[in-house]
Each structure stands twice: as structure tokens, then as C-alpha cells.
Amino acid sequence: MIMTNTTVKQRSLLGLKGMSQPELVSILDRAAYWDAHTEKQVSVLQSRFVANMFFENSTRTRFSFEMAEKRLGAEVLNFTSAVSSVEKGESIYDTVRTLESMGIDAGIIRLKPSGVLQELAEKVNVPLINAGDGNNEHPTQGLLDLYTMRQEFGELKGLHVAIVGDILHSRVARSNLWALQTMGVKVSFCAPNNMRADDMGDVSYISMEEALQADVVMMLRVQLERHAVGMLKSAEEYRLQYGLTEERAARMKKHAIIMHPAPVNRNVEIDDALVESPKSKIFPQMQNGVPIRMAVIERALRN
Incomplete structure (x- = not known):
């Protein structure tokens, strides 16, 4: 399925500011469902590829996302900017577009500058999840x-x-x-x-x-x-x-x-x-x- 831009925006999670109470409650309720789920791994997202793109150091958040992705059965790609072309000057946008071109279905992004994530979300056609951006949000x-x-x-x-x-x-x-x-x-x-x-x-x-x-x-x-x-x-x-x-x-x-x-x-x-x-x-x-x-x-x- 090719997502429309509207669908992608709706499925992205860039921040909690402006999110409605019913939407917040629906996420909390679904988390409660997974919390009570006894199976360690399910195949809900089998054949889906998720890239964890961390342009800022993290331990707990990155491992937590990776655990969540693997429990849902997704294929996980990990990289940090310290071992990527970003160190050589490749822009964050080019990195995300490169991975999108390779066929990822969603991107988890953590970065230092505020505001960049909003711009990225306007330009790519996969849902993005904010794993912490500057002093802005950590949804x-x-x-x-x-x-x-x-x-x-x-x-x-x-x-x-x-x-x-x-x-x-x-x-x-x-x-x-x-x-x-x-x-x-x-x-x-x-x-x-x-x-x-x-x-x-x-x-x-x-x-x-x-x-x-x-x-x-x-x-x-x-x-x-x-x-x-x-x-x-x-x-x-x-x-x-x-x-x-x-x-x-x-x-x-x-x-x-x-x-x-x-x-x-x-x-x-x-x-x-x-x-x-x-x-x-x-x-x-x-x-x-x-x-x-x-x-x-x-x-x-x-x-």
C-alpha cells in the first residue's frame, strides 16, 4: 500500500502539542493491551522495515524502540550518526531520503536541532516518530x-x-x-x-x-x-x-x-x-x- 501524504502525517508522531484527548487515550489503551500481552513476540508487523535513525546519542530510548519493534515482528535497521555518512557532511534530510528510497516503512528519529523534524515530515512519504528533538519534544x-x-x-x-x-x-x-x-x-x-x-x-x-x-x-x-x-x-x-x-x-x-x-x-x-x-x-x-x-x-x- 502506498500511503498518501495525509495518511503519513496522521500516522506520524512528531509531538504531543495539539493532540486530542481521544487520540492520547487510544494510544494509552493500546499500550495497556500490549502490556498485558503474554507472548514475547507477535507477527503484527512482519515484513515491515523500521529504521532507527539516531543523530544524537541515546541508550534507553533506542533500545526501548528496538525492543518494541522486534516484539511486533518488524525488521529493524539501526544506525547512529557517529558511524554514518552524516559525519562526512551528508545532511539529515539526505540520510532519511536515502533510507526511504531503500524501502523503509517508518523512521524513528532522534536529533539535536529543533524544528528539523517537522520539515522532514513534510518532504518524505513514510511516517516518522520523534524520539527526541532538541529542546522541543519527546512524545x-x-x-x-x-x-x-x-x-x-x-x-x-x-x-x-x-x-x-x-x-x-x-x-x-x-x-x-x-x-x-x-x-x-x-x-x-x-x-x-x-x-x-x-x-x-x-x-x-x-x-x-x-x-x-x-x-x-x-x-x-x-x-x-x-x-x-x-x-x-x-x-x-x-x-x-x-x-x-x-x-x-x-x-x-x-x-x-x-x-x-x-x-x-x-x-x-x-x-x-x-x-x-x-x-x-x-x-x-x-x-x-x-x-x-x-x-x-x-x-x-x-x-
Whole structure:
């Protein structure tokens, strides 16, 4: 079957901003189906070829997508820019067009520049799935976070989610904000002044003490390399002001949960003892990435 451009756009997943509540729910419901599926591998996408095109380093996201693809029975092609012609100057567009010409049925793309993915999607005739683009969005992370919250609380509407950390550079914060607000969730941010963003619409910044009273306390990874440009005076100072310490976690609501997109800087944004504590859903989040990505890939490729 040759897909029309409209069909391709509908099956692509470039971001969660603007996605309707019924569409979000349909992906979460399909992920629940795959989560409950006992067979390790099915032939739903047999003879379909999926290319994982990672122009930015990744471990968890790439392996999670590959696991999802193989569980659905797809043929998987992997490459990273470090071992491709991109290092020699070939553009991202030419790389994607080359793989499209070779016959891939869908592309999973992770890249550093924001906005490029939208342009690519207009020019190619295969569905594209955003695996993280710059500081823009990380839609499958947002979806797996919603899925984890729904798993814990049953209903998303009415929850209060506090997202703590470097909001300015966080694609995870953006995808979560757009999707959670669509689902009727109250979202608050907590961040140092130089890590706040002014492009996020109607969302309030609260203190760390206030953030501890949310139903979900989501800690963002601190980019320690930004020490060099003065965004952080030190990891120790960040932990003292914005880290989720054991003492702070003790003041959280009894039913509240801790989340983090990983990788975790232990004893910086979150104390080591909390990472696998009863309140923590960090490893369940990683586990939930596979069924979510199965649902998204199936959505892109099934008739």
C-alpha cells in the first residue's frame, strides 16, 4: 500500500502539542493491551522495515524502540550518526531520503536541532516518530509518563504534577505539559530562575516546598556539563536547593509518587536511596516505554 501524504502525517508522531484527548487515550489503551500481552513476540508487523535513525546519542530510548519493534515482528535497521555518512557532511534530510528510497516503512528519529523534524515530515512519504528533538519534544517519553501515572492512579484528570529542574532545556517537560493539560491535569514547574522557560503558556512556577505537595513529583535530569557555562554553580548546591533529598521526600503526600525520565544523576537531582524506594516509579517508567512504543509504532504502520 502506498500511503498518501495525509495518511503519513496522521500516522506520524512528531509531538504531543495539539493532540486530542481521544487520540492520547487510544494510544494509552493500546499500550495497556500490549502490556498485558503474554507472548514475547507477535507477527503484527512482519515484513515491515523500521529504521532507527539516531543523530544524537541515546541508550534507553533506542533500545526501548528496538525492543518494541522486534516484539511486533518488524525488521529493524539501526544506525547512529557517529558511524554514518552524516559525519562526512551528508545532511539529515539526505540520510532519511536515502533510507526511504531503500524501502523503509517508518523512521524513528532522534536529533539535536529543533524544528528539523517537522520539515522532514513534510518532504518524505513514510511516517516518522520523534524520539527526541532538541529542546522541543519527546512524545513517547510523555506518553509513557502518562501511562505510568494512569497505572498508579487510575484517572489522570484532577491530579497535580510538579515538574522540577531545568525546564528551559527540557523536551520531556514540554511533552508532559501539553499532554497532561489536555488530560485535565494541573501542571506546575519548579526551577532556578536561569532554568525557567517563557514559551510554555499558562503554567505557574512554585517553590520546592510547594512541589512536594503534588501527587506526582517529576524530577528532571540536570545536565552537569552546563556547569562550564555557569548555569549551575555546583551539583552540591543544586541538590541543596532543588534536589529531592530523603528529608524532602518524607514530606510528600502518602499516596504521591516520584518520577524521573532517566538517566538519573544520583545524589544530585534525587538521592540514591530514593531511586528504587517504594514511592519511585523510575524503573516502571522504563518498563512502560516498550508497550507505549509498540502502540505508537503499530499506529504508524498498520492499516
